[in-house]
Amino acid sequence: MPEIQLIIRRTIKPIRIGKLESVMTPGVFIFISMIFYVTSSYSLQRLCKKLEIKPTWLSWTPFSPVLMYKAGGQAWWWFILLLFPFIQFIALIVLLIAWVRIFQRSGWKLAIVPLISSILFEVSIGGSILLFIVSFMTSSPPYKMAVEQVKQNSMVVESLGKPISTGWFVQGNLTTSFDGGSACLVIPVSGSKTKGEIYVDAQQQNGEWNFRELVVEVEGRNEPIVLAAPPPGSQGSLCF
Incomplete structure (x- = not known):
């Protein structure tokens, strides 16, 4: 039989449901995620155009880290290693090094927006999934x-x-x-x-x-x- 199984672990201090639901819902988080997605994709595309990194349209896809690695002078295939447990830790360090070089090449004014908005986008996606699961459980x-x-x-x-x-x-x-x-x-x-x-x-x-x-x-x-x-x-x- 088709089955749905959801398992979540309590890892943070409890927050009262009434207070949370009055401020945040999965829909609100999805809307916020879309704002961060557009901001990060557009700003990364601008950054890559200045640094002449192609193809710039990758900034609008899940493969956008490929552009980040290339812009930082790293091999694009580091992106593949992000998909594997344990090894991905090394790939993340290389990505951090790539961003340091991006800041050196383009200046902080052009690089800061895609970096911060990309991080916030990932966080908001995780928050959307978490709130959806919590909403399912509590309902x-x-x-x-x-x-x-x-x-x-x-x-x-x-x-x-x-x-x-x-x-x-x-x-x-x-x-x-x-x-x-x-x-x-x-x-x-x-x-x-x-x-x-x-x-x-x-x-x-x-x-x-x-x-x-x-x-x-x-x-x-x-x-x-x-x-x-x-x-x-x-x-x-x-x-x-």
Whole structure:
């Protein structure tokens, strides 16, 4: 069966979802990415015309690093090595050396715009992908069901304090297919008193999501708050 599987890891400090969504969406990031793309491509094309590096139209394609290497006096095939893990580190160092030479040849006024806009373009593309994945995860039924139950549980509310907010960067994986699915999520949560994490183990059968396990671990509390536990005699949690 066709399957979609998305796995994301929490690596940064959680940010409240409401604050993030009110400022940034995947669409906004894509729009910003397009601005940086046009700026970097056009400015690189101008730079290459001055340095007589051809073909200048490559600046508008994914092969634009070829022009950067050539403009910096390096072999174009270093671009190919960017595609291979481990070796790409060396290729990046060579690219950095190429940019140093580009600055020496053209001056910083002409070279600074394509350099900075190219970096910002790559960052914005990564941000667009990240926000799309986060949006997919936080709009999924198991995520919404878990957060709703947590906010309605009096023991959780008492332990965390009101208002309860969730972090936007979720750890875990979500798998869906035509005949079922599963979700193993760790959702950052915080209140006015302290913070914690929601552990979600959910299964989808016949289009319906059900929790195998739903647990909230509160910072400073010895025992976790169990909202749903695996049935007796089962294998237990499939996630944690």
